[in-house]
Amino acid sequence: MRPFAYERATDVRDAIERVVGDPEAVFLAGGTNLVDHMKLGVRAPERLVDVRRVAFGGVEERPHGGVRIGAGVSNGELAAHPVIREGYPALSRALLAGASGQLRNLATTGGNLLQRTRCVYYQDATTPCNKRDPGSGCSALTGYTRYHAILGASDECVAVHPSDMAVALVALDAVVEVAGPQGSRELAVADLFRSPGNEPQRDTVLDHGELITAVLLPELPLARRSTYLKIRDRASYAFALVSIAAGVELDASGRIAALRIALGGVAHRPWRALRAEAALRGTVPHADAFSAAADAELADARPLADNGFKVPMARRAVIDVLTRLTERP
């Protein structure tokens, strides 16, 4: 591992000042992704600015509805928080489906969002990878693609975003609070992540020196009737092949008044299923309608050599989750 300077930030302003002027500086939180990548030699920052002890705040209900989650709240604490379990079950379930108990106790809310979109080739420094080394080529395109993208990829990168939490946050219309040298801004989690295009080295729209300080969950009736389904090669402790977070609100007549759907394991970013949502809004819940809506969403899917199974898997996941969410009293 390349030697690096280590500095502990005292507060948000201090953290940003230490990083913004140094292109070789990065923020460190739980470290479960960054330190792993430094060991693998795929990342080699010269300066780590540790924000683990910065007071970002805990999980707090907001006076006018919704919840603020400080960026340093661990994935383990967040999954178990009563307010999240009760009001945003998809988020709790997504967190519990991710990593292991020991990792969830280290990993933070902000760090989970900023883990790299990646694949096995990104993590193998001996292979070409446009994300790790722009312009070097994509090893996955001619390699093993079981775990890669079927939607929104480019011919430069077909990696998928590995976070379960982020998929739930997109479905729950969450917002990130970001601090930077020019002040703070808020943006939807859905807009935080990028499609790879011809700049696969950039996972998010954040500028160097910008720091996620919190995640904001809106007051959202459909969030109470939300869940997360993850399909993977092992029963536990594995990345998703396909996952789905969804929330539904039914009106008095039993029609779908509101719904939000996001898919994981299929794209470089959590994939908001806007077409499926539009097809189902205002309709009477029915398995055939769910299937047709999923087909509409997946019409542009471009499977690779080894992941054609993800298309029917995603369709069945949509049908399964929407059936469960609309059957419950």
Added chain:
Amino acid sequence: MRSEITITVDGGRRAVSVDTRTTLLDLLREHLDCRAPKKGCDHGQCGSCTVLLDGRRVITCLALAVSYDGSEIVTAEGLGADGELHPMQKAFLEQDGFQCGYCTPGQICSAIGMLDELAAGWPSHVAEDLAAAPQLDDAEIRERMSGNLCRCGAYVNIVAAIREAGT
């Protein structure tokens, strides 16, 4: 580059100068002569380096030691008191919860941290109802312990040991 840190390990305060690249695992094993936490994968995938950090179970191979200045660590070596094994250690012996023993210190620390999480009402992936108080059944143990691999495949007896110690 080096940094001075102070850390409490199994009840003893230790002041040490570390290269900033040193992980908590390497600090314990190579600098503080505490070899209970084991280096398995060294990439956060196997759980054999699990300890209790300020009371919570964590892996130590992806944690930089400098970041944990002032923390309190308990390893499998520090669990017993007055020459007595911890009840979880006894249960692993009684239920034959290991073969080669390499993953065992991590399994035991993880199991103790896991039981604390369960007692605090933390749900798991296998919970039918997120609001209900979790019960210690085999499905819960298996799910909550999925971050600890055992390449001997002693899982059946590991589950039995944790069930015994936890009930």
